[in-house]
Every structure is written in C-alpha cells, then in structure tokens.
Amino acid sequence: MRSLGHQIVAEFYGCDKALLNDVAYIRNHMLEAAVKSGATIVTETFHHFSPHGVSGAVIIAESHLAIHTWPEYGYAAVDLFTCGDSVSAETGFNHLREALVAGHVSTMEVHRGQIDMMSVAEDKQPAMKLAIG
C-alpha cells in the first residue's frame, strides 16, 4: 500500500515511574530518538504537569514524535510519525523503549496518506470544478 507517512502508535507499560516524571530526561531522549532515527529536528515543545506527568512533541522535517506520560501508572503513550525512506521510526521506538525501561509494550502501525485515496477524493469534487480544471 503506497502511503505518504508511517506512524507507530506505541503503548509503553511498566516503565520507570521516576523517569516518566523527569521532563528533562524525557525531552533529551525524545530528541535523541529523533536523531537516531535519522530525522531532522525542526522544533520541539515539552511541558511538565503538576503534580506529575510530561507531554511533548518534536516536529521533524519528516513529521513528528509525541509523548504523554502518566508516571502514576508507569505508562507512556508514544507516537512516531515519519515520512520518506530515510527515517526509521523503529529505531526511535527502540531507543525510547530502552530509555523508559518499559516492561511491556504494544504497538500499532498505521499507513498515513494513502496515495490511492487521493484520486478518490479528487473524484468527489463537484463536477463543475473538474470541468473547469
């Protein structure tokens, strides 16, 4: 299936709870995951919540990485969305899995922007517009 992007939706359970609450640690390892995966970092933003929890996103030239942590549950939700053939979302995933000391992981992989769907969408444009185009 030809698609523009590839997304790993990852659930990290049984992680180190203290690390999940350390915004500097999470940020550093998200950036390192991006670099190791071969991505080009464009911009990033991270936030520590009171009393606990970290959220953040790294916009890369090839889409984004995002994380939300629930230290009280030892759980982190991680999304690794990449496009192009030069970036390995799997490498970023493996880096974060080790960094967060995840006990149990589940993943789902999604093809984003299916090329075949684009012509379907074009077909749904009003006939007049197609005639003009």
Next chain:
Amino acid sequence: MRSLGHQIVAEFYGCDKALLNDVAYIRNHMLEAAVKSGATIVTETFHHFSPHGVSGAVIIAESHLAIHTWPEYGYAAVDLFTCGDSVSAETGFNHLREALVAGHVSTMEVHRGQIDMMSVAEDKQPAMKLAIG
C-alpha cells in the same frame, strides 16, 4: 474498555490546497479546534516547510493535537489525542474538517493507556522486586 486517553487518527483528503499551505491559517484553526473541544492549551509549535507543507502540534493539558499537510496532494494527517471526560476530540475534528474544506475523510479511533494492561505490566516486573515491594 477503560483507558486513559482517546485518539482520533484522521485522514483529510481533497482539502483546499492553498489553505493547507497557509501556516497562520492552520495554526489558528488548530488552536480554535483545541478551544472548541474544551481543551486547555499549554504550548504549541508550527512550522512552514519550503516549498510547501505545514506541520504543527498543540500540547493541551489533556494531551495533544497534531497536523501535517501535503498541499500538493490536498491531504492532511490529523491526530487528536485527548484524555478525561471534559474534552471532545470529535468537536475539534469537526472544526478542522470544515476549516480545511475536506472532500473525503477517514478516521480511526484508538483507546490509549488501557487500564487493564497496567496490572499485566506490573506482573511482568521481576519477582524479587514484587517481594520487596
């Protein structure tokens, strides 16, 4: 199924190509989608790519909204990740669908952080650690 978060993975096809390339427009409507959905905006970052395309993320107190646009294909990938009962990801989704004048949309909904999985993860901790705890 009890879960911490709810994610709408949305594919917007056949969108207005000029709007998809307008970073100010995309940013404004992502922020408006967050506000309309009842979310509390924490931080955000958006970027316009050369020659075309916009990427951005809005970190909300209840997780995040993210977008990547491919104006040349009339396509946008949108993720709306929320937690708690007070935020409606659907409202944000509907706002963006209208704002981007999407011709065809497909969505997938994912439960993130399944509460039942947390005990499974705990069980996978080393026995010694459980004995000490």
